[in-house]
Amino acid sequence: MTDIPLQLQQPQYRFIVLKSKSKTPIQKWTQTTNHYRYDNPYIKRHITEGGNVALILGTKDGTSYGNIIAIDFDNEEVQQKCLPKLPKTFTIKSGGKGLLHLYYKTDKTRILRITKEINGENERLVDVQGPGTIIVCPPSTHPSGKQYTVHDNSPINFIEMKQVKETLLPFHTSKLKAEQKYKTSQKTQKAKTGLLKNITDLGLTIKQIMQDLGMNINKNPTECIFHNSKGKASFSWDNSKGIYHCFGCGEKGNELTLLRKLNGK
Numbered sequence: 641m642t643d644i645p646l647q648l649q650q651p652q653y654r655f656i657v658l659k660s661k662s663k664t665p666i667q668k669w670t671q672t673t674n675h676y677r678y679d680n681p682y683i684k685r686h687i688t689e690g691g692n693v694a695l696i697l698g699t700k701d702g703t704s705y706g707n708i709i710a711i712d713f714d715n716e717e718v719q720q721k722c723l724p725k726l727p728k729t730f731t732i733k734s735g736g737k738g739l740l741h742l743y744y745k746t747d748k749t750r751i752l753r754i755t756k757e758i759n760g761e762n763e764r765l766v767d768v769q770g771p772g773t774i775i776v777c778p779p780s781t782h783p784s785g786k787q788y789t790v791h792d793n794s795p796i797n798f799i800e801m802k803q804v805k806e807t808l809l810p811f812h813t814s815k816l817k818a819e820q821k822y823k824t825s826q827k828t829q830k831a832k833t834g835l836l837k838n839i840t841d842l843g844l845t846i847k848q849i850m851q852d853l854g855m856n857i858n859k860n861p862t863e864c865i866f867h868n869s870k871g872k873a874s875f876s877w878d879n880s881k882g883i884y885h886c887f888g889c890g891e892k893g894n895e896l897t898l899l900r901k902l903n904g905k
């Protein structure tokens with residue numbers, strides 16, 4: 641195989657470039673200028689020269705790229721039990737353990753990590769890769785030297801996130817949270833453009849960042865930008881100390897972490 645699989649050759653999908661036989665990105669992949677369509681000459685040359693590629697999954701910032709999730713199995717027994725319950729879809733066989741990655745379109749993109757505890761260690765059984773993540777795809781080569789291959793060339797099917805959870809969550813027995821956090825906020829996205837200008841002003845304060853985010857700074861605590869609260873008064877901040885804390889969702893930090901959150905990291 642010398643090209644990106646046909647099912648992934650869709651105009652809305654974007655890829656990033658990785659080092660050869662590696663999962664390490666060559667370029668800063670959060671930057672949209674480093675996102676390539678399958679037919680981009682740069683990515684084509686990169687593949688010809690033996691480089692790896694990864695698909696950008698359902699993103700959190702509104703540039704959906706098709707809102708794809710990937711169910712990424714890391715345990716054969718769990719995979720065998722789950723497969724009959726999941727709709728037939730485009731599937732990749734990983735170059736690592738040879739387990740499967742099932743690609744789906746979905747209604748609500750989420751990131752899940754299903755784990756079980758063995759001798760005090762949390763073992764990963766299956767991940768749902770989604771917003772803020774990527775998945776290595778053919779014609780990439782795994783660090784082990786084995787290629788990622790197409791296991792089922794069906795078109796990418798649709799699945800409700802409800803069904804994904806119903807299928808996978810029963811296997812989650814560790815104390816860790818199965819649902820991984822990511823920030824979904826269009827407010828954040830809108831504010832980003834204005835904020836990036838301000839980053840050069842090193843005199844940033846919490847209040848100023850909040851103002852740029854369109855948050856109500858006339859209240860303290862005020863409405864949190866990281867979660868949808870009913871009371872709209874869970875986010876408290878101290879401008880002189882340069883800290884904030886949301887009692888609703890637990891987000892806390894300083895000017896830098898607030899900026900970093902906004903930058904999607």
Ligand SMILES: [Zn+2]
Nearest residue numbers: 864867886889
């Ligand atoms: Zn909150």
